[in-house]
């Protein structure tokens with residue numbers, strides 16, 4: 001009889017929802033700072049309700065164990081992030097490997113239905129050079145986003161998220177959708193909406209995907 005109760009207790013510990021990984025995001029209270037659905041009011045951290053469309057899983061898993069600053073000027077609802085961040089470089093919650101893996105899997109399931117998949121051909125060297133010029137001069141994306149110059153040095157403004165490692169962090173198809181219609185994701189975006197033709201938009205997407213921290217020098 002005693003054994004039976006033991007089994008019951010072990011069973012409860014293993015299978016009770018509180019201890020399962022089904023809602024680790026809730027358990028860790030990530031929603032205190034991140035919207036996990038579009039209907040919630042704006043929060044301090046970037047939206048995660050479309051995380052499965054936006055991020056590469058290997059990047060997420062790494063970030064959650066070792067967060068880095070991507071928005072030096074803070075987020076729209078948390079403009080003093082820089083000040084506090086300097087006092088404590090890793091103020092973001094830091095997860096162990098196991099929790100990071102489990103939360104990454106949960107985040108990858110958060111997607112918006114019906115987002116069009118965009119397939120883009122690789123760019124030639126000439127197209128990369130042309131896009132880099134337009135990124136910096138014609139459209140001045142660089143005034144708000146850090147990227148890499150020809151010598152592999154980071155440069156650019158800080159009012160938007162850093163794109164220095166965008167090629168390892170973001171999904172190509174998401175970037176193409178963001179450049180087409182950021183309003184699908186946020187009504188409060190601080191980024192100007194550009195009227196780019198399709199060819200330019202896809203070329204910019206592919207260019208952003210070439211930005212990787214391995215190319216930092």
Ligand code: HEC
Nearest residue numbers: 028029030032033044045046068069070071072078093103
């Ligand atoms: C105290 C508020 C706070 C809490 C709690 C919090 N975050 Fe964050 N999170 C932020 C802020 C602010 C940023 C943006 C930092 C930056 O860009 O430099 C961020 C960034 C992120 C990013 C990177 C997103 C991107 O677009 O760059 C991910 C992923 C993330 N958080 C996941 C989580 C998860 C999962 C949890 C729960 C374990 C969590 N966060 C808890 C405030 C928070």
Ligand code: HEC
Nearest residue numbers: 139140141143144159160161175188189190191192194204
């Ligand atoms: C006036 C500043 C500004 C300019 C100019 C600007 N952006 Fe942004 N961009 C932002 C901000 C701020 C965000 C973060 C989301 C938000 O607040 O809307 C963003 C987000 C992005 C993102 C998503 C990154 C992420 O991690 O969420 C990409 C990709 C991007 N911008 C590309 C571009 C490109 C390409 C150009 C030029 C054609 C450009 N941006 C010009 C401010 C700017």
